[in-house]
Each structure stands twice: as structure tokens, then as C-alpha cells.
Amino acid sequence: MQGTEFNDKDAVTRERRDKVKAAMVHAWSSYEKYAWGMDELLPQSRRGSNEFGGLGATIVDSLDTLYIMGLDAEFQKAKQWVAANMTFDKYYDASVFETTIRVLGGLLSAYDLSQDSMFLNKAKDLADRLLPAWNTPTGIPFTTINLQTGHAHNSGWTGGSSVLADLGTEQVELIGLSQRTRNPLYMEKAENVIKKLKEVFPADGLLPMFISPHSGKPTTSKVTFGAMGDSFFEYLLKVWILGNKTEAVNLYWEMWQQSMEGLQTLTKKSSPSGFLYIAERSSSLIDKMDELACFAPGMLALGSMNAPSEKAPVYLNLAKELVKTCYNFYARSPTKLAGENYLFRQGQDMVVGTSWNIQRPETVESLMYLWRATGDNIYRDWGWNIFQAFEKQGRIDSGYVGLRDVNTGVKDDKMQSFFLAETLKYLYLLFSPSDLIPLNEWVFNTEAHPIRIISRPGPGLEGLKDNDHVNKDQVIPSHFRGTGSWLRNVKHSSLDHLH
Numbered sequence: 054m055q056g057t058e059f060n061d062k063d064a065v066t067r068e069r070r071d072k073v074k075a076a077m078v079h080a081w082s083s084y085e086k087y088a089w090g091m092d093e094l095l096p097q098s099r100r101g102s103n104e105f106g107g108l109g110a111t112i113v114d115s116l117d118t119l120y121i122m123g124l125d126a127e128f129q130k131a132k133q134w135v136a137a138n139m140t141f142d143k144y145y146d147a148s149v150f151e152t153t154i155r156v157l158g159g160l161l162s163a164y165d166l167s168q169d170s171m172f173l174n175k176a177k178d179l180a181d182r183l184l185p186a187w188n189t190p191t192g193i194p195f196t197t198i199n200l201q202t203g204h205a206h207n208s209g210w211t212g213g214s215s216v217l218a219d220l221g222t223e224q225v226e227l228i229g230l231s232q233r234t235r236n237p238l239y240m241e242k243a244e245n246v247i248k249k250l251k252e253v254f255p256a257d258g259l260l261p262m263f264i265s266p267h268s269g270k271p272t273t274s275k276v277t278f279g280a281m282g283d284s285f286f287e288y289l290l291k292v293w294i295l296g297n298k299t300e301a302v303n304l305y306w307e308m309w310q311q312s313m314e315g316l317q318t319l320t321k322k323s324s325p326s327g328f329l330y331i332a333e334r335s336s337s338l339i340d341k342m343d344e345l346a347c348f349a350p351g352m353l354a355l356g357s358m359n360a361p362s363e364k365a366p367v368y369l370n371l372a373k374e375l376v377k378t379c380y381n382f383y384a385r386s387p388t389k390l391a392g393e394n395y396l397f398r399q400g401q402d403m404v405v406g407t408s409w410n411i412q413r414p415e416t417v418e419s420l421m422y423l424w425r426a427t428g429d430n431i432y433r434d435w436g437w438n439i440f441q442a443f444e445k446q447g448r449i450d451s452g453y454v455g456l457r458d459v460n461t462g463v464k465d466d467k468m469q470s471f472f473l474a475e476t477l478k479y480l481y482l483l484f485s486p487s488d489l490i491p492l493n494e495w496v497f498n499t500e501a502h503p504i505r506i507i508s509r510p511g512p513g514l515e516g517l518k519d520n521d522h523v524n525k526d527q528v529i530p531s532h533f534r535g536t537g538s539w540l541r542n543v544k545h546s547s548l549d550h551l552h
């Protein structure tokens with residue numbers, strides 16, 4: 054399945070990679086200067102904000118990006134902050150999903166890359182505080198939990214329901230944690246959720262976006278691959294890959310394939326240009342697609358790299374068509390940055406709906422997967438165009454901002470932690486050889502934190518070999534093996550140009 058290395062050593066690609074790395078240095082040093090230790094940087098105000106409980110979201114979200122880019126001093130400083138300052142004993146109502154994908158995922162990835170057990174200990178401490186969220190009649194978690202008291206609940210705006218993309222996007226992290234701590238509790242909680250969902254899984258695999266934690270049943274008919282649905286579908290595939298595609302995880306593969314059949318019933322073509330898009334569905338189809346749904350072409354490309362030969366081309370062709378649409382969200386915008394969502398109208402193709410851009414990664418994420426799956430340079434060129442638009446529209450002296458309106462280019466005042474975790478990382482990988490974080494050895498969580506695939510022959514942890522979670526031979530890419538740490542080797546190897 055491994056993406057082949059195509060044309061990776063050319064000067065243009067190297068230059069693009071260097072520019073992305075320079076963007077990361079600018080983003081990171083601005084955060085260091087104005088918002089160190091806080092969750093996110095407000096670049097225009099030149100101060101920080103804490104919207105994730107003051108857990109240092111940007112630091113933990115950036116650890117693996119710094120590591121992968123070979124920014125050693127920055128990684129060490131971030132690591133020291135985590136060791137000395139990251140504490141979870143906070144009276145704060147945290148989103149179980151956001152805390153899992155950003156903080157738990159970031160810690161696990163930093164552990165896998167650096168093998169420093171401090172990260173794993175922090176991950177365990179955090180997960181133990183999140184676990185009471187799963188204490189519901191069905192085991193389907195609440196979406197919010199107080200990190201200090203363990204009191205968990207759902208908000209009124211969902212009518213008391215849990216959100217599909219929240220409750221179905223914690224499996225990669227919790228299974229990964231169980232494998233590394235040898236405590237099955239975390240994966241049992243996470244996997245029980247999928248078993249419960251299977252009981253109400255519709256024939257077309259399109260589970261609606263709200264589920265009751267009390268009855269285990271959907272409480273709405275709304276189906277979406279955008280906000281509140283998206284990463285549930287992504288994790289069905291990724292848990293299957295993380296589980297070595299064995300019998301123990303076959304349920305996930307079956308459910309994912311089913312939902313991809315369903316996805317095809319939501320696809321329509323725009324007029325006049327025939328762009329393929331994924332509609333939403335309530336009682337009938339709604340001609341709207343979120344930029345968030347642009348993770349789907351990447352997921353389909355990853356699926357195609359793992360699927361049997363009769364299915365692979367179907368998934369890949371779908372991925373190619375959809376990523377073209379997502380790229381056009383950017384290319385057709387006056388600022389060359391996409392809005393938050395698009396409406397499809399007869400005769401007008403795509404029209405921007407909500408017009409802000411908050412530095413989201415989904416389209417460049419998909420371009421990275423499409424590049425790895427096909428080796429077609431067009432995906433690098435498209436990614437480069439998007440990167441240049443982020444530079445032109447978003448770069449200011451004190452960091453990177455999003456846009457309040459992609460039509461006018463009016464700037465906002467936020468550097469999202471996922472800009473460093475995802476957007477810049479996927480761009481960097483797009484311009485790197487495919488064996489940097491190879492897709493047959495690592496699974497990216499939904500916040501782009503790579504989690505190493507380790508053996509899972511049985512339904513629980515029984516297949517885990519003693520050293521599976523600390524085996525450096527598996528951490529270090531093959532051509533860096535045998536001479537010390539990956540980071541050190543990267544710097545002194547023939548792949549120096551990478552960094």
C-alpha cells in the first residue's frame with residue numbers, strides 16, 4: 054500500500070518545503086513571544102487566549118510538527134514546558150473531543166516520536182480525568198467534562214444528545230493509549246461505543262449527527278460529512294488500519310465500507326461545471342458542503358491504498374473528483390482562501406456561504422494523501438497555491454491570522470493551534486518524500502498527530518509484544534535506522550535537505 058516516492062528530490066519541491074518550515078518557525082516564534090504557555094495566540098492583539106482550559110494547546114499541538122521538521126531546540130523547549138507546566142487539575146468544562154484529539158493525541162505522538170515516557174505519563178493522567186465522560190447508560194460519552202470534578206454532561210443546544218464526530222473520534226487515541234500503557238480500560242470504553250453504534254447503524258452507513266447517550270439511538274435525521282459528522286467516518290477507517298486490518302477490527306472496515314456506499318448517494322454534480330460535491334441530508338438532500346468535509350478525499354485515498362483491487366479505483370476516483378472541488382473552493386475565491394462552507398446552485402456552481410477562513414487544514418490534508426496515492430504533481434502545485442494564499446493573506450509580523458471574510462480579505466485575530474498541528478504539517482509532508490511518516494507505519498489522528506501502528510492480532514491487548522511500544526527500530530524510518538535518534542540522524546543524513 055505504501056505511496057511510492059516520486060520526483061521528491063527536485064529543487065522546486067525542496068524550496069517549497071523550506072518555505073513551509075520557515076512559516077512554522079514564524080508561527081512558533083510569534084506564539085513563543087506573545088502567548089507562551091497559553092492555548093492560542095491572538096496575533097493582532099499580541100497576547101494569548103485560553104479556550105481549551107489553559108492546557109497549552111498550541112505547544113502540545115506543535116510538538117510533533119517541530120520534531121518532524123527537525124526544529125530540535127524548539128521541540129526541547131516545548132517538551133520542558135509540558136514536563137514542568139502541563140497540569141490537568143483544573144476546574145474547567147473541557148470538550149472531551151477537543152481535549153482528546155489535540156492534547157491526548159499530541160502527547161501520544163510526541164511519545165511515539167521521541168520515546169520520552171514523560172509524554173506517556175501525562176497522556177495517562179489526562180485520559181484518567183476524561184474517562185468519567187463514558188459513564189452513561191450506554192457507554193456513549195458525554196461531550197463535556199469538568200477536568201477537576203469529573204462531572205460530565207451534554208449541552209442544551211444538542212437537546213441533551215452527544216455529537217457523532219465527538220463520540221466517534223476518540224478511538225485512535227484511547228486504543229493507542231491502552232497499547233502503550235497495557236491497560237485495556239481505555240480501549241474497552243472506546244470500542245464499546247462502536248459496538249453500540251453498530252446496533253443502530255443504518256443500511257447505508259450514514260449515521261446521523263446526534264446520538265442519545267441514554268438510548269444509544271439517533272435523535273436527528275441530519276447526516277453530514279461536515280461539522281459534527283466528519284471524523285466519525287474517518288476513524289472507522291483509521292482504527293481498522295491502526296489495528297493491522299485484522300479480524301479483531303473487521304467491524305470497523307465493514308462499517309466504513311458501508312458508509313462509503315452511503316457517501317456516494319450524497320454526491321451530486323454542480324452546474325454548469327460538473328464539480329462533484331458531498332451534499333448533506335435531512336429529509337432530503339441539502340446542496341451544501343463544509344470545507345471540513347474536504348477531509349473526505351484524503352480519507353478515500355487512504356482507503357484506496359488499503360482496499361482490495363476491485364474497490365481501490367472506486368475510492369481513488371471519488372477522491373480525485375472531490376479534491377478538485379475542494380481545491381476550487383480556494384482557487385475561485387478572490388483571496389484564494391476558501392470560506393467555511395459552500396452552497397451549490399443551479400447555473401452558479403459553488404457560492405460561498407459562511408465566508409470566514411480559520412486556517413483549516415482539510416484540503417491540504419487531502420492533497421497530501423492524494424499526492425502519496427498517485428504521485429501526480431498537480432497536488433503539490435495546488436498545495437503550493439494554497440500555501441501562498443496563507444502567506445499573502447494571513448502572515449503578519451506577529452504570526453498568522455485567518456480571514457473574517459474571504460471575499461474582502463479582512464483579517465481576524467486568531468492563530469489556531471491546528472494551523473501548526475495540521476495545516477503546516479500536511480503542507481510540509483506534501484513537499485517531503487513519502488517515507489517521512491510512511492502511511493503503512495503511522496496513522497494520523499484527526500488533529501494530524503501521527504500514532505505508530507503496532508501489532509494487534511487479538512481483540513484486546515494479548516497480541517502486544519513486550520517491546521512493541523518502545524521498539525526504536527519501528528520508530529525510526531528504515532533509512533535512518535541504526536545510528537541513534539531519528540532527529541540526530543535526519544540532521545546528519547543525506548536527507549539533510551529535508552530540514
Ligand code: DMJ
Nearest residue numbers: 284413414415471499500
Ligand atoms: C481540527 O481540530 C480537526 O481536524 C477536527 O477533526 C476538525 N476541526 C479542526 C480543523 O479544522
